[in-house]
Each structure stands twice: as C-alpha cells, then as structure tokens.
Amino acid sequence: MSSRKEEVLERMVEFGRRIYEQLKNEEFPWVEMPARSTSNILYDPILRQYVLGDKKVRRTAKNIRHLKPLTQLIWVAYFAYELVSKWKTSTLRDVYYSIQAYEMTFKDQQESNDLIVDLETVLGFPREDFNIFPEERSAVYGDLTVEYTVPGYEGRRLNLTSHPDGVMIGPALTNAKFVKTTADKVIAIEKGGLFTRFIEERVHERFNAILIHTAGQAPRATRRFIRRLNEELGLPVYILTDGDPWGMHIAMVIISGSAEAAHIRGLTTPDAKWIGVWATDIVDYKLPSDPLTEIDIKRLHELERDPRYKDKLWQREIKTFLKIKKKSELEAFSRYGLTYIVDEYLPTKLKEVD
Amino acid sequence: MQEVFEEISPADFFYRNRDIAGFSNPARAVYSAIRELVENSLDACGLVGILPDIYVRLSLAEARSDERADVYTLRVEDNGSGVPPRHIPSAFGQVLYGSKYKLRQTRGTFGLGGTMALLYGQITTHEPVKVISSIGGEYAHEYTLMIDIQKNKPIVLNHKVIKNDGWRGTVIEFKLEGDYSKAMPKILEYFKQTALVNPYANLTFVDPRGRLYIFLRAANKMPSPPKETKPHPKGVDVEALRRIIRITNCKDMVSFMTKHFHRVGKITAEKFLKYAKVPIDKNPKELTPEEIVKLVRAMKDFDGFLPPDASCLSPLGEELLKTGVLKELKPEFVAVCQRKPSAYSGHPFIVEVAIAYGGDIPRKGEIVLYRFANKIPLLYDEASDVSWKVIKSINWRNYKVTPDMPIAIITHICSTKVPYKTVGKEFIADRPEIRRELLNGIREVARKLKMYLSKHEKIKREKLRLSIFSKYLPKIAEFSTKLAGEKEPPNVNKLLSKAIKLLSIEEVKES
Numbered sequence: 001m002s003s004r005k006e007e008v009l010e011r012m013v014e015f016g017r018r019i020y021e022q023l024k025n026e027e028f029p030w031v032e033m034p035a036r037s038t039s040n041i042l043y044d045p046i047l048r049q050y051v052l053g054d055k056k057v058r059r060t061a062k063n064i065r066h067l068k069p070l071t072q073l074i075w076v077a078y079f080a081y082e083l084v085s086k087w088k089t090s091t092l093r094d095v096y097y098s099i100q101a102y103e104m105t106f107k108d109q110q111e112s113n114d115l116i117v118d119l120e121t122v123l124g125f126p127r128e129d130f131n132i133f134p135e136e137r138s139a140v141y142g143d144l145t146v147e148y149t150v151p152g153y154e155g156r157r158l159n160l161t162s163h164p165d166g167v168m169i170g171p172a173l174t175n176a177k178f179v180k181t182t183a184d185k186v187i188a189i190e191k192g193g194l195f196t197r198f199i200e201e202r203v204h205e206r207f208n209a210i211l212i213h214t215a216g217q218a219p220r221a222t223r224r225f226i227r228r229l230n231e232e233l234g235l236p237v238y239i240l241t242d243g244d245p246w247g248m249h250i251a252m253v254i255i256s257g258s259a260e261a262a263h264i265r266g267l268t269t270p271d272a273k274w275i276g277v278w279a280t281d282i283v284d285y286k287l288p289s290d291p292l293t294e295i296d297i298k299r300l301h302e303l304e305r306d307p308r309y310k311d312k313l314w315q316r317e318i319k320t321f322l323k324i325k326k327k328s329e330l331e332a333f334s335r336y337g338l339t340y341i342v343d344e345y346l347p348t349k350l351k352e353v354d
Numbered sequence: 355m356q357e358v359f360e361e362i363s364p365a366d367f368f369y370r371n372r373d374i375a376g377f378s379n380p381a382r383a384v385y386s387a388i389r390e391l392v393e394n395s396l397d398a399c400g401l402v403g404i405l406p407d408i409y410v411r412l413s414l415a416e417a418r419s420d421e422r423a424d425v426y427t428l429r430v431e432d433n434g435s436g437v438p439p440r441h442i443p444s445a446f447g448q449v450l451y452g453s454k455y456k457l458r459q460t461r462g463t464f465g466l467g468g469t470m471a472l473l474y475g476q477i478t479t480h481e482p483v484k485v486i487s488s489i490g491g492e493y494a495h496e497y498t499l500m501i502d503i504q505k506n507k508p509i510v511l512n513h514k515v516i517k518n519d520g521w522r523g524t525v526i527e528f529k530l531e532g533d534y535s536k537a538m539p540k541i542l543e544y545f546k547q548t549a550l551v552n553p554y555a556n557l558t559f560v561d562p563r564g565r566l567y568i569f570l571r572a573a574n575k576m577p578s579p580p581k582e583t584k585p586h587p588k589g590v591d592v593e594a595l596r597r598i599i600r601i602t603n604c605k606d607m608v609s610f611m612t613k614h615f616h617r618v619g620k621i622t623a624e625k626f627l628k629y630a631k632v633p634i635d636k637n638p639k640e641l642t643p644e645e646i647v648k649l650v651r652a653m654k655d656f657d658g659f660l661p662p663d664a665s666c667l668s669p670l671g672e673e674l675l676k677t678g679v680l681k682e683l684k685p686e687f688v689a690v691c692q693r694k695p696s697a698y699s700g701h702p703f704i705v706e707v708a709i710a711y712g713g714d715i716p717r718k719g720e721i722v723l724y725r726f727a728n729k730i731p732l733l734y735d736e737a738s739d740v741s742w743k744v745i746k747s748i749n750w751r752n753y754k755v756t757p758d759m760p761i762a763i764i765t766h767i768c769s770t771k772v773p774y775k776t777v778g779k780e781f782i783a784d785r786p787e788i789r790r791e792l793l794n795g796i797r798e799v800a801r802k803l804k805m806y807l808s809k810h811e812k813i814k815r816e817k818l819r820l821s822i823f824s825k826y827l828p829k830i831a832e833f834s835t836k837l838a839g840e841k842e843p844p845n846v847n848k849l850l851s852k853a854i855k856l857l858s859i860e861e862v863k864e865s
Contacts, residue, residue, distance in 0.1 A: 012837060013838060016834045016838040019830065020831075020834040023831055023843075023844035023846065024844045026848050026852075061827065061849075064822055067823065068822070070830065071830050074834055074837070077833070078833040104825075
C-alpha cells in the first residue's frame with residue numbers, strides 16, 4: 001500500500017519538475033495527456049474495460065484559453081501532493097472551495113471535477129489515490145480483518161463484522177491492509193434495505209460471504225475495494241441489482257468500468273458476475289413487476305449495442321426485457337415472504353452461475 | 355352699447371401676455387431674467403469682438419413671510435460694447451427698442467427679452483432700474499429709470515455722469531420677485547451650458563446663498579461676429595415687404611430688388627420681375643396691396659434666386675465647440691463636425707454637432723442631449739425638438755452604441771432666423787433641411803465615435819489578455835516549484851515579454 005502511495009507522490013513531483021524545467025528553459029509550460037473525447041474512448045476486449053486511444057491533447061500556456069485550466073491543473077496537483085504527503089483527505093467540494101484562495105475560482109463544481117479527471121489522466125491514478133473522495137459512501141460487512149495505515153490508526157486492526165450496520169468504505173478502509181478472512185465470496189448489493197436484511201439473516205455466515213452495499217452506482221473507491229478483494233484475496237464476486245436496465249448497468253460498471261473512467265486502470269473486476277434480478281427471473285419467479293418506460297426501452301437499445309454487453313447472457317437478458325416489457329425490484333421477492341430471497345433465490349442463483 | 359377700441363403699447367401688450375415671454379411664475383421669471391440679460395451681454399461683447407467677462411449676482415432683497423414670492427436684486431455686469439448715452443433710456447425703458455430688429459444672427463430674436471425682465475421687475479416690485487453704461491472714454495452714465503407701461507416710454511428718475519478711466523460695458527441692477535430655490539437647478543444648468551457654447555467667456559455667478567460659481571474661459575479666440583445681411587427674397591413675408599417699400603427711395607423695381615434683397619443682381623432681378631409679371635420700371639411705392647401679396651408669392655415660387663450666403667453667420671467652429679465640450683462635460687472622447695451652410699425658406703443656417711463619450715458624462719440609460727441655437731442653450735421641451743427626433747431615428751447599434759453608455763450629443767444651429775416653434779425660444783421646428791443636416795452631422799460624429807470605441811475595445815482586449823498572462827504564469831511557476839521541491843521559482847518575465855510579442859503577431863494577423 002505505501003509503495004503505491006510513494007509511486008503516486010513520485011508521479012506528482014515528476015509532473016511538477018517537468019513544468020518547472022520548461023519554465024527554466026523559458027518555454028511556455030505545457031502538458032500532454034490522452035484525449036477523453038468520445039472518439040478516443042475504445043473498448044479493450046483483453047482488459048475487458050474502456051481505455052483511451054492514442055489521441056493526445058496538449059495544454060499550453062502559449063494559448064490564452066489554456067492558461068487558467070493549466071494553472072488550475074498544476075495547483076490541483078500541488079494540492080493533492082500536500083494531501084497525500086500529509087495523510088489528509090478531502091472531498092471534491094473541498095477542492096472547489098480551496099482554489100478560491102488563489103483567485104482562480106472554478107465556474108462550478110463540474111469544472112472543478114473535470115480538472116481532477118485531468119489530473120487522473122496526467123498521472124494515471126484515480127483521485128482516491130490522491131485522497132480526494134466524492135461525497136457518497138458505501139459500506140461493507142463480513143468476516144474480513146483489516147489493518148489501518150492512516151495516521152493515528154497505524155497497525156490497528158478491525159474485523160468488519162464489528163459493526164451491525166456495516167463499515168463505511170471511506171479513505172481509511174480504502175488504504176487498509178487485508179489481514180485475514182474466512183469468507184470465500186463477495187456479494188455486492190445495490191440496495192441498502194436488502195444489505196441490512198442480509199446481515200440480519202446472517203447471509204455472511206450461511207454463504208461465507210463479504211457483503212457490500214454499493215448504494216446505487218458504486219463509487220470508485222468501492223469499485224477498487226471490490227477489485228482488491230477479488231485480486232488480493234482471490235474471492236469471486238457476485239452482484240445483485242434491481243431487474244431493469246439501470247440495475248444491469250450498476251453491475252456492468254463494477255465488472256467492466258465506465259467510459260468516464262477510461263483513463264484509469266484498476267477499478268474493474270472483470271470476473272465478477274451479475275446474478276440477478278434477471279429478466280428471465282421475472283418470468284421464472286413470476287415476480288410482481290412494473291411496465292418498462294420509454295426511457296428504459298431506449299436505454300436497453302443503447303446497452304444492446306454496447307461492446308461490454310456482447311456476451312450471450314447479457315444479450316439474452318436484454319432481449320427478454322424488451323420482449324416482456326417489464327421490470328422488477330429486488331424487494332419484489334418479499335411477495336413470497338421476507339426471507340425467500342435468502343432462503344431460496346440466492347442459493348439457486350449462486351449455483352446457476354457457477 | 356358701443357364697443358371701445360383702444361390701442362395698447364407693446365409694453366402693455368407684453369405686460370398682459372408675460373406668460374409667453376417666459377415670466378409665468380416666480381421661479382421661471384428669475385431664470386428668464388438672468389438668461390435674457392446674460393444673452394444681451396454676450397451679444398454686446400460678440401458684436402465688438404471682445405472676450406466676454408460677465409458677472410451675475412442674485413441676492414435676496416426681501417424675504418416675505420406671506421404668500422407672495424421673495425424679492426431679489428439682480429445685478430449683471432459685462433465688458434461689452436456699452437450703450438451710447440443718449441440711447442440708454444430707450445434701450446432699457448422701451449419695449450421693442452434696440453439694435454436687434456434687423457437680419458443678423460443674434461442670441462435673442464427681438465430686443466424685448468432684456469426689457470421684458472426689467473418690466474417684470476417693475477411690475478412685481480415697483481422699484482426703478484439702475485443702468486450704468488459706457489462706450490469707453492472718460493465718462494460713464496448712470497441712469498435710474500422706470501418704464502411707462504401704457505406709453506411704452508422710459509421715465510428717467512435720475513441721470514449722473516461718472517468719471518471713467520476707459521472702462522467699457524454695461525451694468526444693470528434691478529429688483530424682481532422670484533423663487534431661487536425652485537429655479538436653482540435650471541439656472542446652474544443654464545450657466546454650465548452657456549459656458550460650453552461660449553468657451554471664450556468668463557462667467558461668474560454669485561447666488562443668493564453666497565455661493566460662487568465661476569466658469570473660466572478655455573479659449574482666447576472668438577468666432578468672427580455675425581454680419582448684418584439683407585433679407586433673402588424667399589424669406590420675406592407681406593408685412594416685411596410692405597415695410598421695405600415704406601423706407602425705400604428706389605424709383606424702379608430693378609433697383610428696388612437689387613438694393614434691398616440678398617444675392618439679387620440686375621440679371622436675376624430682371625428675370626424675376628418678368629416671371630412675376632411686374633414691369634421693371636414700376637415704382638415700388640405704387641404697388642397695390644394685391645400686387646404686394648402676388649409679389650411675395652412669386653418670390654417664394656421663383657427658383658432662379660441664388661441660395662442665401664451663410665458668410666453672415668457666426669458659427670462656433672469645430673475647434674471652439676470641442677474646447678467647450680471638453681471644458682464643461684469633461685468626456686474621455688469628443689468628436690465634432692461642422693456641416694456646410696444650407697438654407698431653409700431663404701434663411702441660411704449652419705449645423706454644428708459634437709458627440710462626447712465617457713469621462714464625466716453620466717450614464718442615464720439613454721443619450722444625453724444638449725441643444726444650442728445661436729450660442730444659447732435650449733433647456734425646455736427637449737422631446738419636441740428636431741434634434742431629439744433625429745437622434746431617435748438613428749439605429750445606434752450600427753455605431754456600437756448601447757443605451758447604457760455614457761454618451762452626450764451636442765447640437766448647435768445658427769441662423770439669421772432660428773425656426774423656433776414657440777415664442778419661448780425653447781425648441782426648434784422640424785424643417786426637412788435642418789433635419790437632414792443634423793442627421794448627417796450626427797452620423798459623421800457617430801462614425802468617429804465608433805472608430806474610437808473599436809480601437810478602445812481592442813486596447814482593452816489586449817490589456818486584458820496581457821493581464822491574464824501576468825496573473826497565471828507566476829502562479830504556474832509558484833506551484834510547479836513547490837511540487838518539484840525547488841526553492842526559487844523560475845523568472846517568468848522573459849515569457850511575459852514573449853507573450854506580448856505573440857499578441858502583437860496575432861493582431862497583425864487579424865488586420
């Protein structure tokens with residue numbers, strides 16, 4: 001973990017030195033980075049995620065329109081360097097406000113966020129590595145012992161079953177070392193209610209699982225956490241979402257990443273599996289359902305053409321959705337009793353995908 | 355019952371109709387009195403080509419606690435031509451007496467404004483007027499006068515001859531009812547605008563509160579004084595023609611035409627008389643009233659007359675106009691334009707226009723208009739004036755002008771006969787000839803303003819761009835130095851001067 005931190009710091013210093021040298025040589029400072037325009041976002045079937053192509057953009061102080069964003073980029077790099085080297089964290093909102101002290105205010109939060117994406121692109125690390133986090137947080141519960149590395153907690157250990165509501169996946173947990181686990185799988189759940197039900201029903205014990213609440217679209221810290229569980233501990237990952245195009249895509253982003261994060265590696269878990277709710281489940285389990293809206297159908301057609309969805313299972317489910325024109329939420333299983341989903345559905349599905 | 359007809363004197367007539375001459379209420383009256391006397395003084399200086407030094411003092415003579423207006427003493431001093439001693443009583447004690455009832459560009463239209471002020475003073479206070487005047491030399495004359503309103507004759511109460519050491523000019527002091535606190539804004543505006551259009555004059559005003567307003571001259575040159583001219587045939591009416599016939603000693607029509615009319619030579623006279631079917635050897639005194647009416651009509655219809663010559667006019671000139679605008683309005687930019695002379699209905703006129711931008715010009719949400727005619731400001735009824743109509747008719751966007759900009763337009767029309775629409779001399783009628791000259795003049799200065807604004811914009815843009823470089827390059831140096839772990843940030847001055855060069859290259863490319 002600390003070697004990764006050193007690597008991040010090293011890249012930042014390198015970036016600063018490059019600009020510094022350009023200035024020393026009386027050259028208008030510039031940086032080059034892969035373009036993030038749609039035409040330069042490509043799907044890499046081997047990596048099974050989106051990556052950026054060869055097209056580069058150049059930001060140069062020679063161009064008056066680049067001056068402010070370039071200065072802001074160098075400032076953000078310096079700001080992030082201070083965070084990482086001093087073991088401090090910050091939110092995207094903090095960044096937006098902090099720059100105001102330097103008389104180069106961002107137009108809005110989006111401009112500030114875009115600049116952080118620029119820095120990710122230049123350095124090749126996600127923002128979580130420079131301790132900048134979004135506001136939303138998800139949670140984890142299960143038999144996993146971690147050891148903290150953040151200042152004040154160094155060496156302190158925690159078992160992730162110690163808190164019945166789960167433990168928030170924040171900066172401290174993201175940077176913690178994994179010590180030991182008895183779990184043999186990870187189950188990620190879209191909905192908070194179901195996550196709590198699973199803990200109550202002792203799913204972690206009955207299925208030997210680490211449970212993760214993604215809170216809708218999983219934040220990148222959570223996606224990296226899931227990948228680490230998969231990569232470092234070798235645990236297979238299963239994902240449960242609502243049975244609609246949006247739920248499908250929550251699972252897909254964990255598996256293959258998003259186009260927006262094409263400039264970053266290490267956020268995806270290509271071997272993770274989506275186990276439900278499938279369109280075919282709506283039929284097989286005769287689940288209570290709602291009709292698909294026009295937007296849902298439009299989204300399904302988009303997904304149908306998306307290279308990440310080219311596998312047989314996905315194509316079959318998309319087609320079924322389009323055929324039955326129905327969607328069901330995870331809670332729909334409550335129709336057969338509150339524990340039906342744990343007692344019947346989950347074991348069946350786990351068996352089915354393996 | 356038999357109706358009684360009585361002849362009334364001009365003084366009596368104006369007494370009964372004082373409203374139309376600008377003396378309708380105490381506030382308006384005190385403003386009009388100052389204005390008429392200052393204009394007379396300016397004319398008196400202009401005629402003899404002397405840089406005017408005019409001193410005006412208004413002081414409270416009697417504060418009245420009842421409903422009647424307060425009484426003020428008004429004193430006006432000038433260094434003008436002075437009035438020959440024998441004319442003093444009539445010049446100040448008789449309405450319609452004076453040197454102005456001829457064709458010449460003057461500030462007043464008749465010789466009545468000044469006397470009207472004195473008349474008003476006498477009516478409201480029953481106090482005499484004191485006049486001191488000298489045409490230079492060893493003596494000055496001091497008269498104490500009243501006006502016999504019914505007879506239109508001066509009453510001399512006292513006459514003193516004073517020893518004088520070469521001073522020339524006129525001092526008038528009299529009392530009148532007034533309301534200074536109400537009139538104050540207009541009076542101050544009047545002085546400011548008068549100073550603008552007479553930039554070669556020193557104007558001093560001491561108000562009843564003891565405040566001193568001084569408008570110093572900014573030029574030592576005066577426009578050449580207006581010259582007297584004969585009437586142009588196209589500008590003559592029946593009454594005027596009848597008067598000329600009464601005084602003429604010409605025995606035939608050809609010499610009558612050439613002697614009394616502007617730009618009429620022997621050949622033109624003969625051609626015209628043939629056109630009018632009047633025998634060339636007819637004695638003008640023998641023209642019947644019907645023939646006079648026909649002759650006037652023929653004068654209007656005949657198109658063989660040469661246009662009136664404007665050399666008798668006394669415009670301000672571009673240089674003085676510019677000086678006046680700069681002095682009183684203190685703008686950032688001014689453009690002026692004098693149009694070529696033109697004529698309407700036989701009266702020559704010259705239009706002068708200026709446009710002023712920025713500096714002390716207020717942002718009023720629309721263009722501020724200053725109107726002048728024969729070097730006097732017009733302060734009332736702006737919306738009815740032809741200048742305002744012309745400004746409204748222009749699409750200002752074409753000149754990069756938006757309503758929020760601080761812009762003033764100054765129009766000056768000088769003519770032997772300014773076509774005022776009312777007796778109050780406040781706004782100018784919409785004559786197509788005048789409208790055209792105003793429009794072309796305003797367009798011309800507006801084009802100059804547009805050029806200035808474009809250039810100004812470019813400089814502003816360049817400055818802005820340079821300021822961006824000098825804002826951000828040092829910051830880039832600062833943060834990259836900190837990131838690189840270095841101590842001294844690199845010097846960016848060379849890069850800044852490179853940035854300036856880059857800008858000028860881009861400018862060249864653009865043009």
